[in-house]
Amino acid sequence: MGKSVFSRLLRGLTLLATTTVVVVSAVGDEDGxxxxxxxxxxxxxxxxxxxxxxxxxxxxxxxxxxxxxxxxxxxxxxxxxxxxxxxxxxxxxxxxxxxxxxxxxxxxxxxxxxxxxxxxxxxxxxxxxxxxxxxxxxxxxxxxxxxxxxxxxxxxxxxxxxxxxxxxxxxxxxxxxxxxxxxxxxxxxxxxxxxxxxxxxxxxxxxxxxxxxxxxxxxxxxxxxxxxxxxxxxxxxxxxxxxxxxxxxxxxxxxxxxxxxxxxxxxxxNTPPPQKKTGVMWYLKFLAACAVFVALVMAFKMSKGSNDMKRF
Known part of the structure; x- marks a missing residue:
């Protein structure tokens, strides 16, 4: 069961990374x-x-x-x-x-x-x-x-x-x-x-x-x-x-x-002013990093809990 949960979390992390790349790419395309x-x-x-x-x-x-x-x-x-x-x-x-x-x-x-x-x-x-x-x-x-x-x-x-x-x-x-x-x-x-x-x-x-x-x-x-x-x-x-x-x-x-x-x-x-673009990019990267960190912590806890249950 723990392995299944962990696999789902890994798939979720992959989706999150993909979404982040798409969002960042969209921001990078502001210049048209x-x-x-x-x-x-x-x-x-x-x-x-x-x-x-x-x-x-x-x-x-x-x-x-x-x-x-x-x-x-x-x-x-x-x-x-x-x-x-x-x-x-x-x-x-x-x-x-x-x-x-x-x-x-x-x-x-x-x-x-x-x-x-x-x-x-x-x-x-x-x-x-x-x-x-x-x-x-x-x-x-x-x-x-x-x-x-x-x-x-x-x-x-x-x-x-x-x-x-x-x-x-x-x-x-x-x-x-x-x-x-x-x-x-x-x-x-x-x-x-x-x-x-x-x-x-x-x-x-x-x-x-x-x-x-x-x-x-x-x-x-x-x-x-x-x-x-x-x-x-x-x-x-x-x-x-x-x-x-x-x-x-x-x-x-x-x-x-x-x-x-x-x-x-x-x-x-042919680009928007760099301050605005840099700020948006930094904010998106910060949110993505936080989400990845939280997901990794949850994955670790669930994996540890699953191993404890097996030992019990």
């Missing part, structure tokens, strides 16, 4: 971040048919199922791409991508890679491996200077294409630049990442980059009054010429965002 599987990709990247359900890769791109999607290798004259098969139609979203750029080149290396949110997809060309005169957003992670610039390289730059304007390749996009920042993302020992946050209603677009340490994000730029095409495909492309590098995409995590970027805090973090 919902993963979007159709625009996310991780290891092993491909299925048994050597394809991915949601992404196409092509050109010189190579798949290492244990490491990365290599857009271009550290050899001359390569072009590779990774493009979503479906358009990203959410009005507010966040894209976090881990990448790695490295190679044998000590002084000369290039050319870089680009992230795209454009009306057209998978059309190879001269702009970091994508077509010129594109319509939508291009963010260029440029590692090679084609001309003298006032900033150092690597450099990250944003351009909005109208479908008619060419990228100013000779001057590293100087005449196209909306915003940009210097970022030492090449050949790092820590994971290098980018995070794009977009809210269509306010036209807000922000890019942060992680290069110094885990979860240490540096703001690259914030744009306002940006309107992406209603139907935008997510893409990653790269190109090498006489200079070259390995350009790898390790993972892409896209999430839809509910709510609006209507305050400075929400615009940057």
């Amino acid at each position: 971040v919902h993963p979007l599987r159709t625009h996310s990709i991780y290891m092993p990247y491909i299925d048994q048919d050597l394809q991915n359900r949601w992404f196409d890769f092509g050109g010189d791109a190579l798949i290492n199922t244990n490491k990365h999607v290599r857009l271009t290798s550290d050899i001359p004259s390569q072009t590779g791409y990774l493009w979503s098969r479906l358009p990203l139609t959410s009005s507010s979203f966040q894209i976090e991508f881990e990448f790695k750029v490295e190679g044998k080149g000590d002084g000369l290396y290039g050319d870089g890679f680009a992230v795209w949110l454009t009306k057209e997809r998978a059309m190879m060309g001269p702009v970091f491996g994508n077509k010129d005169e594109f319509e939508g957003l291009g963010i260029f992670f440029d590692t090679y200077a084609n001309s003298r610039q006032s900033h150092s390289f690597p450099y990250v730059m944003a351009m909005m294409g109208d479908g008619k304007t060419s990228y100013d390749s000779a001057h590293d996009g100087a005449s196209n630049k909306l915003a940009g920042c210097e970022s030492d993302f090449r050949g790092k020992l820590v994971p290098t990442k980018g995070r794009i946050t977009y809210h269509r209603d306010s036209g807000y677009l922000n890019l942060k980059i992680q290069t110094r340490g885990w979860d240490e994000w540096d703001e690259c730029f914030t744009l306002t009054n940006i309107k992406l095409p209603t139907i935008s495909y997510l893409g990653f492309t790269s190109v090498t010429g006489e200079v070259h590098d390995n350009h790898d995409i390790i993972s892409v995590t896209t999430s839809t965002l509910s709510g609006k970027a209507d305050s400075p805090f929400q615009k940057i973090n």
